[in-house]
Amino acid sequence: MGAGTKVTVYGHVETVRRKGRIAFILLRTFDGEEQVTVKRGEVSDDLWSLVEELGREYFVRVEGTLVQSSIARLGREIMPERIEVIAPSKPTPIDLYGKVEAEWPTRLRYRYLDIRRPKVKAIFRIRSTLMNAAREFLRGEGFVELSFPIIIATATEGGAELFPVDYFGRKAFLAQSSQLYKQSAVAAFGRVFSIAPSFRAEKSRTRKHLTEFWQIDVEAALVSKRDLMDLQFRLVNHIVERILEENERDLEILGVKDLEPWDGYDVVSYDEALEILRRKGFEIEWGEDFGADEERALVSEFDRPFFIPEFPAAITAFYYMVDRRDPRIAHRIDMMGPGPYGVEWSSGGLREYEPARLRARMRELGLNPESFGWYLDMFEYGFPPHGGFGMGVERLMQTLLRLERIHEAALYPRTPDIVEP
Amino acid sequence: MGAGTKVTVYGHVETVRRKGRIAFILLRTFDGEEQVTVKRGEVSDDLWSLVEELGREYFVRVEGTLVQSSIARLGREIMPERIEVIAPSKPTPIDLYGKVEAEWPTRLRYRYLDIRRPKVKAIFRIRSTLMNAAREFLRGEGFVELSFPIIIATATEGGAELFPVDYFGRKAFLAQSSQLYKQSAVAAFGRVFSIAPSFRAEKSRTRKHLTEFWQIDVEAALVSKRDLMDLQFRLVNHIVERILEENERDLEILGVKDLEPWDGYDVVSYDEALEILRRKGFEIEWGEDFGADEERALVSEFDRPFFIPEFPAAITAFYYMVDRRDPRIAHRIDMMGPGPYGVEWSSGGLREYEPARLRARMRELGLNPESFGWYLDMFEYGFPPHGGFGMGVERLMQTLLRLERIHEAALYPRTPDIVEP
Numbered sequence: 001m002g003a004g005t006k007v008t009v010y011g012h013v014e015t016v017r018r019k020g021r022i023a024f025i026l027l028r029t030f031d032g033e034e035q036v037t038v039k040r041g042e043v044s045d046d047l048w049s050l051v052e053e054l055g056r057e058y059f060v061r062v063e064g065t066l067v068q069s070s071i072a073r074l075g076r077e078i079m080p081e082r083i084e085v086i087a088p089s090k091p092t093p094i095d096l097y098g099k100v101e102a103e104w105p106t107r108l109r110y111r112y113l114d115i116r117r118p119k120v121k122a123i124f125r126i127r128s129t130l131m132n133a134a135r136e137f138l139r140g141e142g143f144v145e146l147s148f149p150i151i152i153a154t155a156t157e158g159g160a161e162l163f164p165v166d167y168f169g170r171k172a173f174l175a176q177s178s179q180l181y182k183q184s185a186v187a188a189f190g191r192v193f194s195i196a197p198s199f200r201a202e203k204s205r206t207r208k209h210l211t212e213f214w215q216i217d218v219e220a221a222l223v224s225k226r227d228l229m230d231l232q233f234r235l236v237n238h239i240v241e242r243i244l245e246e247n248e249r250d251l252e253i254l255g256v257k258d259l260e261p262w263d264g265y266d267v268v269s270y271d272e273a274l275e276i277l278r279r280k281g282f283e284i285e286w287g288e289d290f291g292a293d294e295e296r297a298l299v300s301e302f303d304r305p306f307f308i309p310e311f312p313a314a315i316t317a318f319y320y321m322v323d324r325r326d327p328r329i330a331h332r333i334d335m336m337g338p339g340p341y342g343v344e345w346s347s348g349g350l351r352e353y354e355p356a357r358l359r360a361r362m363r364e365l366g367l368n369p370e371s372f373g374w375y376l377d378m379f380e381y382g383f384p385p386h387g388g389f390g391m392g393v394e395r396l397m398q399t400l401l402r403l404e405r406i407h408e409a410a411l412y413p414r415t416p417d418i419v420e421p
Numbered sequence: 422m423g424a425g426t427k428v429t430v431y432g433h434v435e436t437v438r439r440k441g442r443i444a445f446i447l448l449r450t451f452d453g454e455e456q457v458t459v460k461r462g463e464v465s466d467d468l469w470s471l472v473e474e475l476g477r478e479y480f481v482r483v484e485g486t487l488v489q490s491s492i493a494r495l496g497r498e499i500m501p502e503r504i505e506v507i508a509p510s511k512p513t514p515i516d517l518y519g520k521v522e523a524e525w526p527t528r529l530r531y532r533y534l535d536i537r538r539p540k541v542k543a544i545f546r547i548r549s550t551l552m553n554a555a556r557e558f559l560r561g562e563g564f565v566e567l568s569f570p571i572i573i574a575t576a577t578e579g580g581a582e583l584f585p586v587d588y589f590g591r592k593a594f595l596a597q598s599s600q601l602y603k604q605s606a607v608a609a610f611g612r613v614f615s616i617a618p619s620f621r622a623e624k625s626r627t628r629k630h631l632t633e634f635w636q637i638d639v640e641a642a643l644v645s646k647r648d649l650m651d652l653q654f655r656l657v658n659h660i661v662e663r664i665l666e667e668n669e670r671d672l673e674i675l676g677v678k679d680l681e682p683w684d685g686y687d688v689v690s691y692d693e694a695l696e697i698l699r700r701k702g703f704e705i706e707w708g709e710d711f712g713a714d715e716e717r718a719l720v721s722e723f724d725r726p727f728f729i730p731e732f733p734a735a736i737t738a739f740y741y742m743v744d745r746r747d748p749r750i751a752h753r754i755d756m757m758g759p760g761p762y763g764v765e766w767s768s769g770g771l772r773e774y775e776p777a778r779l780r781a782r783m784r785e786l787g788l789n790p791e792s793f794g795w796y797l798d799m800f801e802y803g804f805p806p807h808g809g810f811g812m813g814v815e816r817l818m819q820t821l822l823r824l825e826r827i828h829e830a831a832l833y834p835r836t837p838d839i840v841e842p
Binding site: 181197 | 431433434450451452478479480507508509510511513531533534536537541542545546548549552553556560565566567568569570571572573574575584585586587588589591593595602605606608609610611612617618620622624632633635642643774775794795796798799801802803804805806814831832833835837840841842
């Protein structure tokens with residue numbers, strides 16, 4: 001908008017400041033903000049008295065002239081000819097304007113108001129960029145976008161963490177990931193992905209768990225572990241580049257100043273990770289998985305993303321490939337976000353595709369191959385070697401935007417205690 | 422790939438035809454197909470005897486030279502130097518190669534094999550384009566992509582068609598649409614969308630119902646009914662254009678020859694729709710909604726998309742705006758896909774945003790405003806006028822690709838009877 005232009009602007013009233021014969025209305029528009037400067041005598045008496053009536057969060061329509069201003073904070077102001085109250089507002093139960101945020105539980109209770117705050121909007125404009133950048137990158141790499149079922153019949157990955165659904169009187173579950181289905185699609189399409197909601201009925205009340213989260217689920221035929229690491233690294237860097245291009249102002253609002261693409265990634269063997277942890281005082285034996293404290297200690301050691309490219313087979317899900325020479329090792333790869341806001345971004349790796357080995361592996365882990373039905377059957381029909389990963393959208397957001405809690409990356413977060421609004 | 426080039430190709434064996442000292446292997450690759458021509462004497466004895474062992478759906482790696490051929494159906498063939506069986510196959514329980522498809526229930530039972538068929542892959546490569554084109558268009562129109570919750574606490578839209586979820590011992594539901602949540606986001610972002618799974622526990626065993634489907638959910642502040650119709654029309658035409666650009670070969674495989682952008686849309690008032698139906702012999706009174714038969718009769722009358730831009734208020738959900746002058750009418754807009762494969766593509770319209778009117782409307786429809794909690798509360802805080810729509814991805818696919826049943830547009834469809842695989 002140039003100066004001296006006629007404009008019509010819609011927005012919520014943030015503040016009205018009066019100084020004698022002049023009033024300043026700060027409007028929060030959908031995209032940013034505008035200042036409306038009303039001068040008594042230069043506007044109609046009706047307009048001047050309307051200004052007296054305006055309250056915070058009133059939704060108004062302003063017609064006027066946009067002019068440059070060296071005094072106005074925004075460098076511009078609107079001199080109104082007409083202001084119309086489209087929808088008045090009651091006083092809001094939480095402060096939407098102050099620098100001091102309401103307590104998190106209060107913000108959540110009034111989330112439908114909390115999301116009007118510029119900081120929250122900045123987070124979700126960036127999330128929109130992230131989702132799009134991920135798809136753009138994967139499509140560019142020849143991946144076909146598919147939609148896998150959310151309601152599934154069998155609790156293949158261990159029933160304890162699945163939400164049961166009453167499916168016309170039959171017990172079904174919400175999918176934790178599209179793991180089994182995306183594998184099935186690899187034999188047809190070669191390279192597939194989906195970005196979709198996933199569900200985990202875990203009673204973890206931590207800063208990094210959501211019961212409902214979005215996952216970038218990727219699976220590809222004929223890939224090596226190095227391919228999978230490179231692909232994920234380039235995916236994350238592409239996302240960072242797009243955010244820098246499209247969300248400069250949002251990053252400013254959030255005070256994120258040091259986001260930039262990483263110059264590379266590290267590969268830290270499971271044994272090396274153990275060493276780091278022991279050096280930091282953890283008592284951890286070969287064969288154990290990393291808990292929340294271990295993870296936090298590990299990521300704080302790094303300032304760029306890193307991969308742990310293998311795990312003890314005994315603590316690794318059945319669908320991962322076990323090393324052909326060393327059966328203690330499974331080809332699971334975790335990608336870790338670095339630094340104080342670092343978390344595990346993704347889990348993935350190479351999958352077992354030989355039916356006999358898969359059956360043996362299931363039995364080893366105490367699972368009954370018979371119960372896997374179609375999933376086990378499909379490997380009998382010329383199944384290509386493949387691998388993939390599932391990357392958490394909110395996890396990635398937490399690290400990139402330095403969010404105190406992962407819940408801030410979900411518009412309406414779901415935790416064991418919260419299912420409303 | 423040029424002729425005379427060294428190539429490495431992976432694929433599934435579709436057929437092996439032997440004619441004396443020559444064998445033709447037709448490979449189905451992830452992207453298309455290749456012919457491998459093996460000449461006894463020109464290849465090693467080992468390679469020739471390997472060909473004898475190859476069976477259908479064997480997954481193989483072929484190294485060789487690609488040459489032009491005027492005889493080969495594909496116009497090219499690969500002269501192999503090396504063939505490696507990566508994964509053998511048992512005989513498949515359904516025919517993946519014949520022109521005659523297996524019966525639909527059988528195809529569904531073996532869906533993990535059925536999706537390897539070129540026709541099925543063509544459908545989902547087009548779906549991938551559709552999803553991307555929809556987002557591209559909406560982002561271009563200034564919409565922010567958001568993710569709304571799937572697990573919701575209250576059965577606001579009428580509990581009968583919701584799937585119950587056991588949420589840590591508390592009863593919750595799967596969202597039918599993001600209706601209430603996308604409305605909440607409009608006050609913050611102005612223009613929002615999501616493409617996400619939705620769930621309807623409807624025991625409809627028809628050719629146009631899925632219990633799990635994907636929906637393009639769009640909501641915008643400050644729109645007119647004409648804006649909403651234009652937006653949807655341009656959205657669909659953009660999708661069609663992208664499919665024509667990116668999926669020429671897939672449309673050929675599916676035999677879809679007449680897909681093209683429409684030159685415009687029609688607007689058919691509810692009263693005009695009644696007239697058309699009565700002319701066709703339906704006994705339908707003012708105030709009734711259209712059933713499956715009426716819908717089919719209506720869409721077959723049109724050869725381009727059309728909108729029904731208002732409905733009797735009594736059969737319209739509470740969140741639609743009722744006309745300020747004629748309270749019998751609500752500003753619900755249905756978008757209908759035309760022709761023999763036509764179905765209702767979307768429902769949408771203008772929403773009620775004045776809290777007092779919304780409360781009165783709820784009571785009129787026999788609903789208790791108290792039970793709406795935060796949803797009703799949010800309208801008290803300067804809520805902008807707004808409207809939107811929810812467009813069914815599979816519905817759109819059904820019409821555009823002339824699919825006999827909507828289930829073919831879902832990789833693993835969910836119906837009242839089917840929840841596996």
